[in-house]
Amino acid sequence: MKDIAAAAGVSRGTVNRVLNGGYVSPEARTAIEAAIAEVGYVPNTAARNLKRRRSEAVGFLALEPHAVLLEDPNIGAIMLGANAVLSLAGYQMVSLVIDSDRDTERVARYLSGGFVDGAIIVSARAYDPITRLIAQIAMPAVFIGHPPDLDNAIPFVGIDNVGSAREITSRLIATGRHRIGMIACALNRDSGGDRLDGYRQALGDRFDPALVAEVPHYDYLGGVNGMRELLEREPGIDGVFAASDAVAAGAMQVLREAGRDVPGDVGVVGFDDSAWAARTQPPLSTVHQPAREIGRHAAELVHRQIGGQTDVPRSVLLPSPVVWRNSA
């Protein structure tokens, strides 16, 4: 900057004014702009951050084991939604992969080092060190999904998993199914537990633990294994609520191999309304998860916190309607 001040024959203060707005005479301005173009000058952000005490960047943290991260059909859409909003607000979204303890530590340093002004956190587990750090340094942040900790200092954006699960299970009942099972996943995460709760609520007295197969992940393989288990335990099963579309796809594959017609013999419903849902044969009835919107709202919430607003909602619950197709 010194260089271009010299080149334009003005002081650094004036250069700064054309950069960041202020009173500058036309002659000075053109001279400076010419010099900037000449040298290809770009302000040093480290210096700027040091002075301004902010980075104009927001971190997007996915605290997932990586296999899960890659399978998740929603996370990409959430990122894009968040990026759209942040981008418009002039913020750089930087997403950080946390894939080991070493990562955790480094990310912690990164966050407290002033590289970002805020954070969007996807599927934090309870007592995660990163989560605690963020709360401790009072960094503007938002969770996607339920907050994992009891203290609700950090707002969250999500959907009503319980309600939607209850609703889609109810409609399975309404279509005359009698032995309705569930393939439940990821019970250590809020979404997993909530969907199981919804299923249970819908069934009420007719709930039968023998009809619930538990599998670790929301993936195709989980659907395959879960369905096999269910079929073995209850050959007369005529309805299945799979905790995600990928799981439902795996389940349908097993049903096909077992010679059961969907939806004739067995009704199947999923969750997410992801690309899977359109690809299954027949297309899947499922719960629409507004991933893009979730990302948008999350970004807005951090942005408002960064801006110092105090009237930020503690939580935002987005509608997640059932999409009725042909699998049930």
Add this chain to the structure above:
Amino acid sequence: MKDIAAAAGVSRGTVNRVLNGGYVSPEARTAIEAAIAEVGYVPNTAARNLKRRRSEAVGFLALEPHAVLLEDPNIGAIMLGANAVLSLAGYQMVSLVIDSDRDTERVARYLSGGFVDGAIIVSARAYDPITRLIAQIAMPAVFIGHPPDLDNAIPFVGIDNVGSAREITSRLIATGRHRIGMIACALNRDSGGDRLDGYRQALGDRFDPALVAEVPHYDYLGGVNGMRELLEREPGIDGVFAASDAVAAGAMQVLREAGRDVPGDVGVVGFDDSAWAARTQPPLSTVHQPAREIGRHAAELVHRQIGGQTDVPRSVLLPSPVVWRNSA
């Protein structure tokens, strides 16, 4: 830092020495460490960067339209591979979504602002402004996939798309197929063009343009449309090389609906060896793309450049063997 120097009753110089190594007396050290723990002090990275002129971070840039990004089965694995290496070297990988012109501009500022010491670039298009910027400011960088520009200042990591496509097509020929079509995608990208070239080379004189269906993206829908087109143009088709596994999955769905048996009536092969390949019925013969390794090598290449090494290879080509399953 001033604070903790005061708290520990020493000078800032001494504090710095316990932070970054140097001669410090045991008493001073313990006092300082206590003070650090007390306050929860973390060094300000902006200031440190300003002084050291580096950030210990590497950018991961995917210059893709977002829809493509979400569909790509490899990009996640590449990121994880890169992150593993960078993490070990103490670098923070930050991935930046580029989803609009506004994004491009902001990312450019971000890069030249000293937020990262190097960059890994996925599927840059020719004449991309970001690419040019990186070359211009001589930032350590590496491309994943062919370099889009003629000047080869920036090394790249990839696979031999032409060779692998040729090989898998050849084996389709060797199994006795006579009318072998291809569903080609993304011809505006190097991988797309190269795979078509390999197919053409394998067929030699028997190459027939009427047997090539072009679709825009490497996705399931592309496979569906491409296969329909091919079937219409040449009902006697008995072999198909799909430019990716997702495309192959779409094609197989159409073949199934048309009553053609795979591999009995039509042999189908894909490319990527992604999760799709195991899910299709029958499992897909395909080309294994070592995505994780690609990420690893890319990270190593930038890291070595950042370290000032000059003997960095201009390119790394990883093996991409054919995986023979049951679809052909």
Add this chain to the structure above:
DNA sequence: TTGTAGGCGTTATCAA
């Protein structure tokens, strides 16, 4: 082994 002091490139304040 420790303290002091100057500067990294910006921004912000204050006079002029």
Add this chain to the structure above:
DNA sequence: TTGATAACGCCTACAA
């Protein structure tokens, strides 16, 4: 409208 100047928090000589 402009220029000088003092921070921002850290690192690194150099002196003690």
